[in-house]
Amino acid sequence: MVLSERVEPYDHFVLDLDGCVWVGDEATAGAAQAIGALRGAGKRIVFVTNDPRRATEDYVAKLWSLGVRASVDDVVTVGGATQRLLHETRSGSTAFVIGTESMRRHVADAGLRVLNGTDLAAGAQVVVVAGTDHLGLDDLRIATLALRRGGDLVATSRDPTYPSADGLVPGTGALLAAVEYASGVTATIVGKPEPELFATALDRLGEGRTLAVGDSIDADVAAAAKAGVDAALVLTGGTTAEEAEEAGEPRPLYVADSLAELVLGGAPYS
Numbered sequence: 001m002v003l004s005e006r007v008e009p010y011d012h013f014v015l016d017l018d019g020c021v022w023v024g025d026e027a028t029a030g031a032a033q034a035i036g037a038l039r040g041a042g043k044r045i046v047f048v049t050n051d052p053r054r055a056t057e058d059y060v061a062k063l064w065s066l067g068v069r070a071s072v073d074d075v076v077t078v079g080g081a082t083q084r085l086l087h088e089t090r091s092g093s094t095a096f097v098i099g100t101e102s103m104r105r106h107v108a109d110a111g112l113r114v115l116n117g118t119d120l121a122a123g124a125q126v127v128v129v130a131g132t133d134h135l136g137l138d139d140l141r142i143a144t145l146a147l148r149r150g151g152d153l154v155a156t157s158r159d160p161t162y163p164s165a166d167g168l169v170p171g172t173g174a175l176l177a178a179v180e181y182a183s184g185v186t187a188t189i190v191g192k193p194e195p196e197l198f199a200t201a202l203d204r205l206g207e208g209r210t211l212a213v214g215d216s217i218d219a220d221v222a223a224a225a226k227a228g229v230d231a232a233l234v235l236t237g238g239t240t241a242e243e244a245e246e247a248g249e250p251r252p253l254y255v256a257d258s259l260a261e262l263v264l265g266g267a268p269y270s
């Protein structure tokens with residue numbers, strides 16, 4: 001398959017998963033063919049997601065189920081990016097984690113001692129907040145105590161909601177708002193629109209010209225600008241063509257109906 005002129009000049013691609021490669025449990029039309037065409041032309045791809053709830057292996061499995069080859073090295077979750085940041089800046093510290101089991105594992109793998117479930121938790125040096133479907137008032141209480149005793153606050157994003165089968169449900173940002181409000185401490189944010197997630201992806205890709213592709217101006221295009229890479233916007237997720245047209249700075253370099261349209265142009269792919 002012939003690549004479009006828009007993507008041909010790039011060596012590497014950072015592809016947002018939700019709203020770009022897939023929507024819910026379905027791949028966007030032609031996504032697997034587009035990714036195959038990029039790889040066939042020798043391009044390297046890293047997939048990224050701001051969702052901290054699941055492990056990297058879960059996203060790899062979902063990619064395979066949608067017809068896309070992938071290994072754990074090809075996927076950077078915001079949990080993985082948080083692990084990188086904590087490893088570089090807070091290795092050896094103690095931590096209290098609001099988040100899923102896989103998020104706690106990322107924090108432990110970064111070299112921090114996770115105090116969840118111990119009597120020492122309210123004295124943790126770092127509080128990490130990431131989206132979870134299981135949050136108790138005790139979690140908010142311990143996080144607040146630790147922060148008011150001088151702990152640092154790190155969060156995966158300020159995303160207010162996540163999509164679910166029932167509609168929008170509270171995201172990391174909703175939990176973080178409670179923690180920040182009670183503690184008076186402002187978090188360091190790892191995920192989009194901050195650049196750390198993309199920086200972790202760029203680290204994996206190495207030298208080369210990179211295009212980031214995602215469905216959100218506020219998240220993907222903003223994070224790409226901060227990370228210093230070009231961005232393309234696809235309209236398969238949360239952004240309409242009108243919103244793309246009216247967007248202020250930073251603007252995407254390209255706007256396409258879908259990942260497949262961006263990569264393959266008008267070529268038939270289904």
Ligand SMILES: [Mg+2]
Pocket residue numbers: 016017018019020214215216237
């Ligand atoms: Mg997205």
